[in-house]
Amino acid sequence: MRVYLVGGAVRDRLLGHPYHEKDYVVVGATPEQLIAQGYQPVGKDFPVFLHPKTKEEYALARTERKSGHGYHGFEFYTDPSVTLEDDLIRRDLTINAMAMDDDGTIYDPYHGQQDLADKILRHVSPAFAEDPLRVLRVARFAARYAQYGFTVADETLDLMRQLTESGELNALTPERVWKETSRALMEDHADVYFEVLRACGALKVLFPEINALYGVPQRPEYHPEIDCGIHTMMALQQACKAHYSLDVRFAVLMHDLGKALTPIDELPRHIMHEERGIKPVTEVCDRLRVPTQTKQLALAVCKEHLKCHQAFTLKAGTVWRLLQRLDVLRRPERVEAFLQACECDAKGRLGLEDRPYPQAKYLLDAMQMVRTIKASDLPPEITGADIGEMLIQKRIEAISNFKQNYTQPDQVV
Numbered sequence: 275m276r277v278y279l280v281g282g283a284v285r286d287r288l289l290g291h292p293y294h295e296k297d298y299v300v301v302g303a304t305p306e307q308l309i310a311q312g313y314q315p316v317g318k319d320f321p322v323f324l325h326p327k328t329k330e331e332y333a334l335a336r337t338e339r340k341s342g343h344g345y346h347g348f349e350f351y352t353d354p355s356v357t358l359e360d361d362l363i364r365r366d367l368t369i370n371a372m373a374m375d376d377d378g379t380i381y382d383p384y385h386g387q388q389d390l391a392d393k394i395l396r397h398v399s400p401a402f403a404e405d406p407l408r409v410l411r412v413a414r415f416a417a418r419y420a421q422y423g424f425t426v427a428d429e430t431l432d433l434m435r436q437l438t439e440s441g442e443l444n445a446l447t448p449e450r451v452w453k454e455t456s457r458a459l460m461e462d463h464a465d466v467y468f469e470v471l472r473a474c475g476a477l478k479v480l481f482p483e484i485n486a487l488y489g490v491p492q493r494p495e496y497h498p499e500i501d502c503g504i505h506t507m508m509a510l511q512q513a514c515k516a517h518y519s520l521d522v523r524f525a526v527l528m529h530d531l532g533k534a535l536t537p538i539d540e541l542p543r544h545i546m547h548e549e550r551g552i553k554p555v556t557e558v559c560d561r562l563r564v565p566t567q568t569k570q571l572a573l574a575v576c577k578e579h580l581k582c583h584q585a586f587t588l589k590a591g592t593v594w595r596l597l598q599r600l601d602v603l604r605r606p607e608r609v610e611a612f613l614q615a616c617e618c619d620a621k622g623r624l625g626l627e628d629r630p631y632p633q634a635k636y637l638l639d640a641m642q643m644v645r646t647i648k649a650s651d652l653p654p655e656i657t658g659a660d661i662g663e664m665l666i667q668k669r670i671e672a673i674s675n676f677k678q679n680y681t682q683p684d685q686v687v
Contacts, residue, residue, distance in 0.1 A: 275303040277332070278358060278373035278381065285369045288380075288390055289422065298325075298332045299361050299373065302354045305334065320350040335361040359383045363399055366408045367415065367430075371398045395419070396427040403433045406442035410454040413470040420463035426470060434474035443479045451480060452562040459523045464514050465507040468527075483554040484527065486534035491542040499624035500542075502533045509622025518614050521568045525575040525615040526622075528555045532576065551576040571608060574600060575615040582616035585633040586682050590674035593640055594666070602641050609641050636680065643676055644669040 278299050286293035300308065305321045312326035321334040335356040339349045358373055358381060365371040368386040380387065384398050395415055402408055412434060416426055426434075437443065458467035468484065471477040478485040488503030499505050506527065513523045532551025533544045555576045559569040581588065581596050588596070600609045613634040620631050647668050649661050656664050 275307065276301045276358075276375070278375055280362070280373045281365070281370050284372045284374050284380070285386070285390070287374075288372075288387065289419075291419075291422075296330050298330065299335050299358070300332050301335045301356070301358050301361070303334060304354060305352075308332070308334075321352050336364075337361070338364050364401065365398055366402060366405070366411055368396050368398055393419075393422060393424045394427050395424055395430060397430045397433055400433070402430070403437050403440075406437050406446055407450060407454070409434045409437050409443065409471070409474065409476050410446070410451065410458075413467045413476070414454055414458040414461070416470045417458050417461040417463050417465075417467040420461075420466045426473075431470075431474055434476065438475040438479055443476060446480075448561060448563045452564060455562070456520055456524075459520055459527070462514050463511075464523060465510045468507065468510075481558070483531045483534065483558055487530065490533055490536070492533070492544065493542045497623055498626070502530055505622055506530055507622075508624070508627070509618045512618040512621045512627065513615070516614070516618070518618070519611065521571045522611050522614045522618070524564070524568050525572040525611070526618045528558065528572040529575045529579055529615065529619055531555055531558070548577050548580055571611055571615070574608070574612055575619075578612070579616045579619055582613065582633055582637065583620060585636050590670050590677055593637070593673050593677075594644065594670050597637070597641055597644060602644060606641060606645065610638070613637055632682075640673050640676060643672050647672060 278301070279296060280299045281297050283293050283296045285291075305315065305323075308321075308323050309315065313323035313332060314326070315321065315323050316331075317323070317333070320336055323332045323334075324330070325332060334352040335358060336350050336352040337356055337360050338351070362371040362373060362381075362383060368384045368389045370386070371382075371384045372386040373381040375381070389396050395412055397408075412426060412430065416424060455467070458464055461467070468477060468481070471480065472485065472488070484503070484506065487506055488501060490502040491500050492502055492505065494500055497505055499508060506529075509526045509529070510523060513526045528551070530547065530551065531554040532547035532549065535550045535554070536544045536547055552573060555572050556569075558564070559572060564572075578596060578599070581592070585593065597609060600612055602609050617631040617634050620633075621627050621629060647665060649665060652661060652664055652668075
């Protein structure tokens with residue numbers, strides 16, 4: 275029985291990239307042998323075991339054969355005769371098809387080290403095209419390793435196009451698409467994930483609402499980059515650069531979907547695109563079963579982001595109603611996330627990436643102020659329904675006074 279560290283841990287160790295999870299493959303053993311040594315079986319589809327002490331995963335070397343549609347349509351074969359090379363060839367990319375033994379010796383039958391040196395994401399074998407999930411995985415790896423200059427090999431991109439055109443992507447479950455996408459969104463170059471999907475045609479299949487933004491023009495005085503798709507990716511870059519949360523990054527991705535629905539005769543203006551965007555944002559969230567909190571912020575940013583940009587010109591009552599819709603009293607963190615997403619929208623424009631966004635501080639200060647006004651501060655004779663009305667009045671008055679005394683910066687979006 276021989277044990278090897280495999281996959282991502284070997285790849286990231288050679289790259290000098292941090293890693294936490296370790297996966298091992300066991301060659302020349304049977305399930306009974308591992309169980310006898312105290313390993314705990316956990317695999318449903320094929321023999322995977324937890325180490326009795328470290329609880330790390332150990333899988334028996336296996337081969338696989340396509341037997342149906344989708345990424346579940348495989349038959350697996352394990353036997354002590356299955357070699358390390360047999361196991362590694364079924365993996366997606368050459369950089370993931372390396373192994374290391376206890377002595378630190380690297381086993382690299384498919385030239386993963388060379389592709390690491392050349393910064394290439396290349397498939398191991400033509401069997402790559404049998405698993406539609408690999409389209410998303412390669413796009414995610416492209417986003418993760420963009421910082422090192424990695425690109426997808428042309429021949430691998432061709433196979434990804436074949437997978438897309440075959441209709442196999444339709445076999446991916448919503449949960450799996452969201453899992454890969456949410457992980458990709460948290461990479462430092464999340465925009466690369468969507469650009470790779472677009473390059474192989476998968477964006478049109480999995481995210482038609484985002485794909486539809488490309489080629490739609492905007493007014494150059496507000497958007498020097500002009501193209502709505504490019505703007506969305508630039509805004510997402512801002513969210514990544516600021517290390518914002520998943521909720522904020524997804525909201526930024528969704529914020530302008532309504533622009534794809536603007537009537538052609540109105541272009542390049544996008545009147546009411548915020549309202550038009552509610553339907554496609556809702557459809558994306560429902561289709562992918564996006565978590566409720568993530569969906570709520572995306573809808574709020576879609577509907578309200580222009581009001582945030584116009585914060586200095588809004589009347590006090592309008593500012594209060596905006597904050598109220600964002601649930602300012604119960605969920606101040608949502609207001610903060612909303613402002614972060616709006617700032618990314620404002621900065622995700624060609625040549626304007628470093629401009630200030632004072633609207634965020636203005637609305638944050640207004641939020642802190644209205645949150646200090648409480649029912650206990652009202653005169654004792656105010657009771658019943660009058661309490662709510664008086665609180666609203668006091669909060670609007672406070673915003674009005676704040677607005678009058680606020681010095682507006684020279685540079686405003």
